[in-house]
Amino acid sequence: MRNRARDLGVDLTFVPGSGPAGRITHEDLDGFIARGGAQPATAPAAGSTFARAEGTTEVRIIGLRRKIxxxxxxxxxxxxxxxxxxxxDVTALEELRAHLNATKAKDQPKLNLLPFLARAIVVALRDQPQINAHYDDEAGVLTQHAPVHLGIAAQxxxxxxVPVVRHAEARDAWDTALEIARVSGAAKDGSAKREExxxxxxxxxxxGTLGGVVHTPIINHPEVAIVGPNKIAERxxxxxGQMVVRKMMNLSSSFDHRIVDGHDAAVFVQRIKGLLEQPATLWMG
Structure with missing residues (x-):
């Protein structure tokens, strides 16, 4: 049977067998050839776990999705x-966050990572204002901004x-959390204004929890940097010299290499790292 199928150029994988335990007979092979290699009428019905899929679907990318x-x-x-x-290492930060959430007032929002990361970015930018900037590559002009208007990429x-938390430098953790929730909610329900x-x-x-191990975020032009936290996991x-379990998070950040050298990018991220690992320093000075 195998020799005959090979001589005929037929792959037995695609020949349905009617013999015991699905064994392929000469009649099965003859029938398969007579049908031009098509499946018999007894092939699995549509919706079956192993039914063959056919056809294509064309979806026009229009409107906002196309602009994105x-x-x-x-x-x-x-x-x-x-x-x-x-x-x-965000172990200390997570302990602080849990404490603040456990003792918060009723009118205060529950804190997640973002208000702390926002503050760390604000502090780190003090020494590197060229990262809080817009670059007009056609005019060759870099505009550095004194206020930190923090974009929060939201699905x-x-x-x-990308709704915007304006003047993040002037907000504490609670105010930052409230504003993130407000502008993100407006973006999701379609009520956000153009300036937001x-x-x-x-x-x-x-x-969030889908943050993965690492990613390569795309810069929101004409900005020159984007910061991307990944998921927090115990490692x-x-x-x-001792093996211990800590809560760890990778931070994946991208920079416009025309403006930010690799050394400066590393210094910026290391500053954020130091602040998050010693969270008591976030609002000191």
Whole structure:
């Protein structure tokens, strides 16, 4: 049977067998050839676990989804990205966050990672104002911004949007959390105003619990940097020669290499790392 099928150029994998235990007979092979290699009428019905799928579906990318796609493509085309990844021990930060949430007032929001990361970015930018900037590559002009208008990349029913927390430098953890929730909610329900979706000077992109191990975020043009926290997970690490379990998080950040050198990108991320690992320093000075 195998020799005959090989001589005929037929792959027995596709020949349905009617013999005991599905064994392929000469009649099965003859019938398969007579049908031109097509499946018999007794092939699995549509909806069966192993039914063959046929056809294609064309979906037009239009409206907001197309604008998002064009903006992403433009950012990648125009900006030479450099991505720097660092792991951060957030054990102390998570302990502080849990304490603050357990003792918060009724009218205060529950704190997640973002208000602390926002503050760390604000503090780190003091020494590197060129990262809180817009770059007009056609005019060759870098505009550095004194206020930190923090973009928060948010997934909405209409696609990816970047609502803006204005003057993040002037907000404490509670106020930052409230404003993140407000502008993100407005973006998701479609009530956000134009000014709430534009004017960011640096962006955070977070996938929350789906944050993965590492990613390579795309800069929100004309900004020159984007910061991307990944998921927090318990890992075994070495501390003072001992193996201990710590809560660790990778931070994946991308920079416009025309403006930010690799050394400066590393210094910026290391500053954020130091602040998050010693969270008491976030609001000191």
């Amino acid at each position: 796609a064009e903006k992403m493509a433009d950012s990648v085309r125009r900006i030479p990205h450099i991505t720097y990844v660092e792991e951060i 909405t029913p209409n696609g990816l949007m 979706l534009s004017g960011s000077t640096i962006t955070i992109t977070s996938l 075994v690490v070495v501390r003072d």
